[in-house]
Amino acid sequence: MRVLQSGIEGREVTVLGAGVLGLWQALLLARAGARVRLFDRNADPLSESASSYAGAMLAPDCESEAAPPIVRDLGRQGFELWRYVYPGVKFSGSLVVASPRDTSELMRFARMTERYEKLDEAQVGELEPDLAGRFSSALYFAEEGHVETPAALAFLLDEVRRLDVEIVFGAAGAARPEDITADQTIVDCRGLAARDALPTLRGVRGERLIIRCTDVRLSRPVRLLHPRHPLYVVPWSDHRFMVGATVLESEDSGPVTVRSTLELLGAAYSLSPSFGEAEILDIGAGVRPAFPDNVPGINVSPDLRVVHVNGAYRHGFLLAPVLAEAVLSLLSESGCVHPLVHRNQRA
Numbered sequence: 001m002r003v004l005q006s007g008i009e010g011r012e013v014t015v016l017g018a019g020v021l022g023l024w025q026a027l028l029l030a031r032a033g034a035r036v037r038l039f040d041r042n043a044d045p046l047s048e049s050a051s052s053y054a055g056a057m058l059a060p061d062c063e064s065e066a067a068p069p070i071v072r073d074l075g076r077q078g079f080e081l082w083r084y085v086y087p088g089v090k091f092s093g094s095l096v097v098a099s100p101r102d103t104s105e106l107m108r109f110a111r112m113t114e115r116y117e118k119l120d121e122a123q124v125g126e127l128e129p130d131l132a133g134r135f136s137s138a139l140y141f142a143e144e145g146h147v148e149t150p151a152a153l154a155f156l157l158d159e160v161r162r163l164d165v166e167i168v169f170g171a172a173g174a175a176r177p178e179d180i181t182a183d184q185t186i187v188d189c190r191g192l193a194a195r196d197a198l199p200t201l202r203g204v205r206g207e208r209l210i211i212r213c214t215d216v217r218l219s220r221p222v223r224l225l226h227p228r229h230p231l232y233v234v235p236w237s238d239h240r241f242m243v244g245a246t247v248l249e250s251e252d253s254g255p256v257t258v259r260s261t262l263e264l265l266g267a268a269y270s271l272s273p274s275f276g277e278a279e280i281l282d283i284g285a286g287v288r289p290a291f292p293d294n295v296p297g298i299n300v301s302p303d304l305r306v307v308h309v310n311g312a313y314r315h316g317f318l319l320a321p322v323l324a325e326a327v328l329s330l331l332s333e334s335g336c337v338h339p340l341v342h343r344n345q346r347a
Helices: 020-031 069-087 099-112 123-126 149-162 258-271 275-279 316-332
Strands: 012-016 036-042 094-098 117-120 137-141 166-169 187-188 202-211 222-225 233-234 239-246 279-290 298-300 305-311 341-343
Touching: 012 316, 020 036, 020 149, 020 187, 020 305, 020 316, 069 316, 094 099, 094 123, 099 137, 099 222, 099 239, 123 137, 149 166, 202 258, 222 258, 233 258, 239 258, 258 275, 298 316, 305 316
Parallel strands: 012 036, 012 187, 036 166, 094 222, 187 305, 298 341
Antiparallel strands: 094 137, 117 137, 202 239, 202 279, 222 233, 233 239, 298 305
């Protein structure tokens, strides 16, 4: 990983927002020698930000099924940056399965993606013994991984603290560009709260469950394809699993509905009936910011004083390191050109 020094050492930078985008920004800028302050309006952003609801799958090739090539290509870089920085990355690949009646969904997924191995029923059972005999075919993406969301966010925050970054949480009034003095650079990662400057941002609701089940063991994220209710299950420590699926065009951050809960639980049960005995530990929903093209971006003011990093959509964990490197390059080299940087534009 490049660490650029020119123009960064001693520079005062205020990062607004302590989700996964803001934490990566603070980390790389502080490592490069900037004097960084990190603000968030939430007293506990690790549990209250949209990032806390992420599946945190580092799966660029799987994501290319519904995302443009730039997400896949830069996502591969993001995965390598995660592996370089965070020792907790699980490098065990991704498995994509479908019930026999939804084989057409698996074929469609294969056409839209690359760098996978086709598995038959026996090979699925060898890879994930608890799924033996349940799926006649699957796609295995070996060059992918995942992180456990709370642990990864906590690690980033600990690393930022270790670098003597000034951290202020629960300071709603301070977490705005107008509260920062003119001699500082502002890196604004506030999500939907920055819509006054980024008017095309919209909210996309995502819902997820956390369950504990001692009767199921998975070594990697499993995606179950379905025309109406696609599902992913991400294994965590202590027999816990994150179950997620919904992507709703809504800015409602309220509780998860009965309908959504039943769909999530029903899909998990269809993946493995043993999930029927699982304990439900948490049900929650978060609203993620997205630009019209669903690709995260960096919008820069003409004087380089304000840098907006936003529009994470469902790619926040995957692309956060890439966005942080791009901002570091931008502030270090005035001639920086990066596909995610948009100068003098209002997104």
